[in-house]
Amino acid sequence: MTLQEFQHGLDAIDAPRAGQGSSTRAVHGGAQRRKAFSALNTPIVQTATYTFSDTQELIDYMERKTWGDGDDREEYGRYGNPTVSAVERKLAALDGGEDAVLYASGMSAVTSLLLSVLPAGAHIVMTDDCYRRTRQFCQTFLKRLGIETSVVPMGDYAALEASIIPKKTRFIISESPTNPYLRVADLEQIAAIGKRNRVLTMIDSTFATPVNQRPLEWGIDFVVHSATKYLSGHNDLLAGVVVGRADRIQALRDARGVLGGVVDPQNAYLLDRGIKTLGVRVRQQNSSALAVAQFLESHSAIERVWYPGLASHPDHAVASAQMAGYGGVVSFEFAGGLKETSRFIDRLKIPYIAPSLGGVESLIEQPALMSYYEKTSEERLALGIKDNLVRFAIGIEDSADLLADLEQALA
């Protein structure tokens, strides 16, 4: 399938939902026609609890007689909030899912999903190059609950299927693109393996965003995002989301009422506001990242570039077939050791040195000195993290300025 055919396919999938593309969904998705107080924007309902005028109203509420279509439980802030619900509807529309549930962070989304669906003694399969904390949660916290995790190499679908233990494996977890090597999962294959073996599938789609890829439409069961990144887009809040089938998401929402990882209404509002510009931001980031990746690949001071939009990337073919854009993160290996690489980073004037990605500001980091600081060089190498590796999360600055900045720092 060519990229054009894929995009055409997406348009066709969008059509029955209202004929809308991802930017239209980002602006209008989840909004109700009748606005509270006729205000254009979703109000911030800053409350921890809700009142009832008398006992009869309480009983009618408990019997759901007063609930409108699609209403969620809202008698206490941990069960529901209208601002949060509006964002959940928008996120469901964006990913082409039936429903979505919002959490206090991406990690809260991942851990709540796994704690809610996995029975004691279950087994999960995870692809490597996975977000470090997700892997840590599975291999330490879940292990203590008697849940075992097998880690298989990204892109080895035979190994993935072979590691499934009949009647014990409940979940396949992958990310796409991954961090820091931007490996891209073949969603069609993962969904097929899941269905063949009756195992649920989950993709952490944080790096892709629903603008570049919508895993549910390839048959994946759950999509997770750290909404802290591209969805909110301004490096000013933490949030996470799980999107999927309505009955499964309702079960997660009920579990959230117990586990407690709710997002604050103020943050939900900021997220809603951030999502409205997702389409324009991500398309700009896609285009700058491709230009940066091509520039770096042609430069003699760079040993290797990892970007799925380059033909040299191991997953270029699958990314071209299944993604509408290659994303805004470029990883590369500087020709030099730890110190030379740091000196190059220090010469850059536009990107801030910081963890995270997906916001309007470009951020740059040397994973050896950020996420893996406490490890030795040898331990890092065993995890695939080289001293000269750099992760550049492109913001929405002008591409020409980003390229000029790289050029002066490499000169």
Ligand SMILES: Cc1ncc(COP(=O)(O)O)c(C=O)c1O
């Ligand atoms: C791919 C991925 N998933 C999940 C997370 C966790 O999200 P949060 O920081 O919002 O808890 C991150 C954070 O960096 C991430 O990069």
